[in-house]
Every structure is written in structure tokens, then in C-alpha cells.
Amino acid sequence: xxxxxxxxxxxxxxxxxxxxxxxxxxxxxxxxxxxxxxxxxxxxxxxxxxxxxxxxxxxxxxxxxxxxxxxxxxxxxxxxxxxxxxxxxxxxxxxxxxxxxxxxxxxxxxxxxxxxxxxxxxxxxxxxxxxxxxxxxxxxxxxxxxxxxxxxxxxxxxxxxxxxxxxxxxxxxxxxxxxxxxxxxxxxxxxxxxxxxxxxxxxxxxxxxxxxxxxxxxxxxxxxxxxxxxxxxxxxxxxxxxxxxxxxxxxxxxxxxxxxxxxxxxxxxxxxxxxxxxxxxxxxxxxxxxxxxxxxxxxxxxxxxxxxxxxxxxxxxxxxxxxxxxxxxxxxxxxxxxxxxxxxxxxxxxxxxxxxxxxxxxxxxxxxxxxxxx
Amino acid sequence: xxxxxxxxxxxxxxxxxxxxxxxxxxxxxxxxxxxxxxxxxxxxxxxxxxxxxxxxxxxxxxxxxxxxxxxxxxxxxxxxxxxxxxxxxxxxxxxxxxxxxxxxxxxxxxxxxxxxxxxxxxxxxxxxxxxxxxxxxxxxxxxxxxxxxxxxxxxxxxxxxxxxxxxxxxxxxxxxxxxxxxxxxxxxxxxxxxxxxxxxxxxxxxxxxxxxxxxxxxxxxxxxxxxxxxxxxxxxxxx
Numbered sequence: 001x002x003x004x005x006x007x008x009x010x011x012x013x014x015x016x017x018x019x020x021x022x023x024x025x026x027x028x029x030x031x032x033x034x035x036x037x038x039x040x041x042x043x044x045x046x047x048x049x050x051x052x053x054x055x056x057x058x059x060x061x062x063x064x065x066x067x068x069x070x071x072x073x074x075x076x077x078x079x080x081x082x083x084x085x086x087x088x089x090x091x092x093x094x095x096x097x098x099x100x101x102x103x104x105x106x107x108x109x110x111x112x113x114x115x116x117x118x119x120x121x122x123x124x125x126x127x128x129x130x131x132x133x134x135x136x137x138x139x140x141x142x143x144x145x146x147x148x149x150x151x152x153x154x155x156x157x158x159x160x161x162x163x164x165x166x167x168x169x170x171x172x173x174x175x176x177x178x179x180x181x182x183x184x185x186x187x188x189x190x191x192x193x194x195x196x197x198x199x200x201x202x203x204x205x206x207x208x209x210x211x212x213x214x215x216x217x218x219x220x221x222x223x224x225x226x227x228x229x230x231x232x233x234x235x236x237x238x239x240x241x242x243x244x245x246x247x248x249x250x251x252x253x254x255x256x257x258x259x260x261x262x263x264x265x266x267x268x269x270x271x272x273x274x275x276x277x278x279x280x281x282x283x284x285x286x287x288x289x290x291x292x293x294x295x296x297x298x299x300x301x302x303x304x305x306x307x308x309x310x311x312x313x314x315x316x317x318x319x320x321x322x323x324x325x326x327x328x329x330x331x332x333x334x335x336x337x338x339x340x341x342x343x344x345x346x347x348x349x350x351x352x353x354x355x356x357x358x359x360x361x362x363x364x365x366x367x368x369x370x371x372x373x374x
Numbered sequence: 375x376x377x378x379x380x381x382x383x384x385x386x387x388x389x390x391x392x393x394x395x396x397x398x399x400x401x402x403x404x405x406x407x408x409x410x411x412x413x414x415x416x417x418x419x420x421x422x423x424x425x426x427x428x429x430x431x432x433x434x435x436x437x438x439x440x441x442x443x444x445x446x447x448x449x450x451x452x453x454x455x456x457x458x459x460x461x462x463x464x465x466x467x468x469x470x471x472x473x474x475x476x477x478x479x480x481x482x483x484x485x486x487x488x489x490x491x492x493x494x495x496x497x498x499x500x501x502x503x504x505x506x507x508x509x510x511x512x513x514x515x516x517x518x519x520x521x522x523x524x525x526x527x528x529x530x531x532x533x534x535x536x537x538x539x540x541x542x543x544x545x546x547x548x549x550x551x552x553x554x555x556x557x558x559x560x561x562x563x564x565x566x567x568x569x570x571x572x573x574x575x576x577x578x579x580x581x582x583x584x585x586x587x588x589x590x591x592x593x594x595x596x597x598x599x600x601x602x603x604x605x606x607x608x609x610x611x612x613x
Contacts, residue, residue, distance in 0.1 A: 236474065236478070239467065239471050239474060239475060240475065240478060242464070242466065242467060242471075243464050243467060243471075243475050246464045246465060246466055246467070247462055247464060249426055249458075249462075250458060250462040250464070251464075251475070252425075252426065252445070252446035252447055253424055253426070253446060253450070253455070253456050253458060253462075254450065254475045254476055254478050254523070254527070255446075255447045255450030255451060255455075255478045255479040255527060256447060256475070256478050257445070257447045258447075
């Protein structure tokens with residue numbers, strides 16, 4: 001029995017998270033050690049180790065963002081073998097619904113007095129309801145009538161929906177006065193938490209800090225992943241979702257209402273995307289109608305990286321991609337002496353590594369030879 | 375009492391006229407078999423009854439109520455369950471989960487538990503494999519699981535599509551004994567088979583299907599002796 005078998009799907013995710021953090025840290029430290037003579041008056045190894053904890057936290061936050069969005073892609077793919085390219089926009093609409101809630105509460109003056117956690121709970125709930133029902137509606141209107149059409153047709157429909165949502169939201173944001181770059185008002189979350197003091201080269205100490213909003217993001221995303229894992233693997237409804245994913249006609253012969261299960265899959269995936277949108281908005285502070293595009297694309301990549309259609313795979317793919325980005329963004333300029341700016345090259349390096357992984361493991365990290373579905 | 379009745383049912387795959395006016399009836403408590411060669415329309419008939427295909431003409435009645443044009447899950451709700459051709463076990467669900475899916479619409483947890491015990495009594499092998507994934511079972515075990523899964527829905531009519539397909543002769547006889555046992559416990563069965571001899575020997579009545587039409591019908595034993603059936607389906611030269 002493998003380690004993953006002992007801990008179940010979430011154990012598998014945990015092992016991959018830990019593993020990729022350790023591997024990436026080791027590679028970075030090794031690179032710093034090899035390059036140590038190249039920079040005068042900077043101890044590269046010391047500098048690398050000093051910021052390492054912060055980079056890992058940053059990678060976790062990025063990773064959980066991609067993971068929660070990736071679940072929506074992978075669940076829909078699992079039951080329909082269809083990429084819902086409008087999913088990034090479902091994330092964006094979730095973020096906007098949270099921003100609208102924040103603005104409304106701020107206008108009525110109760111926002112400042114609200115306990116931050118209560119606001120997060122309400123905003124996430126609103127985002128989940130709005131995005132979940134939006135995803136379900138889109139399926140009903142734009143995808144279900146095309147279910148027996150050639151595979152490219154619903155894909156085009158999805159791209160159409162995506163553009164419609166972007167510019168539709170832009171219109172709504174302007175009409176309602178939220179604005180193109182809408183502020184996401186929140187209660188004051190207080191100062192960042194100081195986790196530790198890390199000694200730096202010159203005898204000073206650098207604090208390891210964790211933004212409260214980042215912490216909320218990590219905790220909320222973890223809870224959602226655990227909840228989804230329970231729903232899919234330990235309830236009758238989850239078994240029905242897996243049955244529909246494996247064999248739709250036979251599932252209907254068992255008395256499963258296949259359309260209902262597909263709608264439910266969109267609801268769950270959309271709700272997770274909406275929650276991610278709200279948490280993202282809270283952390284970043286502003287939202288605009290195009291914020292869904294890049295995270296959506298990256299989350300899709302994460303889903304493929306983990307093995308499309310595979311739920312633990314989406315979680316693993318998201319977090320691995322998050323770590324890759326965080327490491328490149330933080331260390332590239334340090335290690336190249338500023339020749340390459342990490343922030344601008346993060347996407348290039350992360351995606352190049354991704355392409356390499358897919359060349360050597362086309363079914364994804366957790367995908368089986370025959371892609372294992374939901 | 376007639377439980378299931380097909381009246382002049384026509385089904386198409388696109389433009390292909392697959393069933394050209396099938397009429398048949400199944401009385402409560404019977405085993406009725408539908409025999410015929412490959413492509414005659416046997417599976418198409420069962421798929422039409424279950425609602426996977428919608429007839430273009432004709433009626434399908436359960437207890438005198440029309441069930442054609444209902445979606446499959448509502449036909450299941452009325453008590454028609456199918457063990458499909460090729461068994462179609464959910465490969466990555468466990469044996470237990472596969473059986474639970476058969477009982478998907480039921481809300482009586484105690485009854486479901488009792489029925490699972492009943493399935494294990496009929497097929498003890500399934501109890502030994504209960505936590506194994508369906509895809510890892512042997513062909514015979516998968517056939518047992520497919521029949522057991524359909525039984526979990528408490529069928530009033532059980533549709534069995536080619537339960538002998540791809541199984542060793544010893545296993546086939548075992549499965550057919552159990553089919554008879556299930557029938558004696560009170561389940562009405564419509565059995566589609568290529569193994570005409572075996573099917574007719576356990577069936578009360580039979581229908582012979584040829585390219586979408588019923589060409590012969592009668593008591594199982596009588597069809598076994600019919601020279602035409604002997605020549606075409608039992609591999610004997612009708613002397």
C-alpha cells in the first residue's frame with residue numbers, strides 16, 4: 001500500500017504539496033550555492049534562506065487560488081469531457097459580487113463595525129451563490145442544447161459566454177457606479193501576523209509575516225477542498241457524480257437524473273470559483289472585469305498538469321503551479337543579479353517547466369495512463 | 375395480468391429503421407426471452423423500453439400506463455431496471471458503490487441493506503469483492519454485479535441483455551440458474567439472448583426477432599422444437 005493509499009486523496013495532495021515545496025527549495029538553495037561567487041558583497045545562500053519561508057507562504061496562496069478555480073474546470077471535464085472556458089469569468093463575477101456587497105455595506109456604514117471574519121463568511125456565501133447559479137444557468141442555456149453537437153461547438157459557445165460576461169460585467173460595473181477598477185471594500189483586517197524573526201546576514205532580523213487575508217485564503221481554500229473531497233467520495237450524491245462521469249447512459253439506467261447531476265456539477269464548480277473570486281478580491285483590494293482571464297488560463301493549466309478530470313489532481317496541479325510561480329518571481333532576479341526580473345519572467349519559466357512536465361507525463365501528475373476521471 | 379406491453383414500436387438510429395413495429399407482452403411473474411442473431415434489434419428493443427432511445431411510433435405500456443417518451447430515470451422510478459449489454463459496470467466505483475447506484479432512487483435505507491444481503495446471498499462472490507473496484511472484477515463477477523445492481527432497484531420488470539456474453543459455459547449455467555431463482559422469488563424478467571437454447575429452456579415464452587421484426591413467438595419449449603428455430607438459432611439442420 002502506498003503512502004497516498006493510507007491517507008486517501010487528500011493525503012496524496014498533502015504529500016505533493018510538501019514534496020514540491022521541498023524540491024523547489026532544495027533546487028533554489030543549490031542554485032544559490034553554485035552561484036555564490038558571482039556576486040560581490042551578497043551572500044546568496046544566506047539571502048535565499050532568509051526569504052524562503054515568505055516565498056513558500058506566497059506560493060501556497062497562489063496555489064490555493066489556482067486549485068480552487070481548477071476544480072471547476074476539472075469537475076465539468078470529468079462529467080462532460082468539455083472545457084468550460086467561461087469558468088474564469090465565473091470567478092470574476094464572484095469577485096464582483098463580493099465587491100458589490102462590500103460597497104453596499106460600506107455605503108450603509110456597517111462595514112467598518114463588522115467583524116472581519118463575519119464579513120468574509122457572508123461575502124464568500126454571496127459569491128458562491130451568485131457564481132454557482134450563474135454557472136448552472138450558463139450550462140442550461142449555452143451548453144445543454146449543444147450536448148450532442150460536434151465537440152468544437154460548445155467550446156465556441158463557451159468562448160462566446162466568456163466574452164459576454166466580461167463586457168456585460170464591464171457595462172454593469174459602469175452603470176451601477178462600481179467602476180471599471182472597482183474597489184473591494186472590507187473591514188480592517190489589522191496588522192499582519194508576525195510568525196518569526198529571521199536573522200539576516202548583517203545581524204539585523206527580518207520578520208516572517210503572514211497577511212491576515214492570505215491566512216484566511218489558505219484556511220478557507222483548505223476547508224473547501226476537504227468539503228469537496230468528502231462530498232465526492234463519501235456521499236451518495238458524490239458517488240452519482242462519479243457514476244455519471246464514468247458512464248452516462250448506464251448512470252441513467254440506474255435511475256440517476258443525469259441532467260440534474262450535470263447541473264449540480266456546474267453549481268459546485270461555479271460556487272468554488274465564486275468563493276475563490278471573493279477571497280482573491282479581499283486579498284487584492286480591487287477587481288476589474290478582466291481579472292478572470294489569466295487566473296482562469298493558469299487554473300486550466302493547473303488542471304491539465306494534475307490530470308484533467310481528476311479532483312485531487314486539480315488541487316495538486318494548482319499548488320505546484322503556485323509554488324513554481326512564487327519561486328521564480330522571488331528568486332530569479334536575486335540569482336541572476338537582477339539581469340532577469342523575476343516578476344516579469346514568472347509566467348514564462350512556470351509555463352516552460354509545465355510544458356516539460358507534460359512532455360514527460362502527458363496524462364498529468366496524478367492522471368493514470370487512461371486519464372482517471374472524477 | 376400483462377405487466378409490460380409493446381405495441382407496434384418503431385425505433386430509428388438517425389435514418390436507420392432499427393425496430394420495424396415490435397409488439398410483445400410480458401405477463402407478471404414470467405420469464406420472456408427475445409432471441410435473434412446479431413443486429414436483429416434485441417438490444418435496441420431493451421434500450422427503447424428503458425428510454426435510452428425514443429420510439430418514433432408505437433406505445434410502450436407498463437401496467438397499462440404509457441412509459442414511452444419518459445426519460446430513463448423516470449422509467450426506473452416506475453420499476454423497470456436493466457442489466458445492460460456488456461455489463462457496463464462503473465469501473466472506478468467499488469462493488470458496494472455499484473450496488474448503491476442500483477438503489478439510487480430508494481430512500482428506505484433498511485430495505486436497501488436487506489436487498490444488498492439478498493444480492494450477496496445470490497452471488498456470494500460479490501461479498502468477497504465488496505471494496506474492490508468494479509473494473510478489477512472478472513467477466514463473470516461483473517455479470518453478477520450487473521444483475522445484482524439492477525436487483526437493488528427492486529425491479530417490477532428486470533431487463534437482462536445478453537447475460538451469457540463472453541462467459542465460460544460453466545459460469546453461464548450458474549448465471550441462468552440464478553436468473554430462474556430470481557424469477558421464482560417473484561421478479562418478472564425480459565431476457566435478451568444469443569444463446570437461444572439456454573434462454574428458451576428457462577423461459578415461459580419467447581419471441582424470435584429478425585431484422586427489426588418479430589417473426590415467431592410462443593412457449594419456450596415449443597420454440598425449442600420449432601424446425602425453423604432449430605435451423606437458424608440452435609445450429610441443427612432441421613431434419
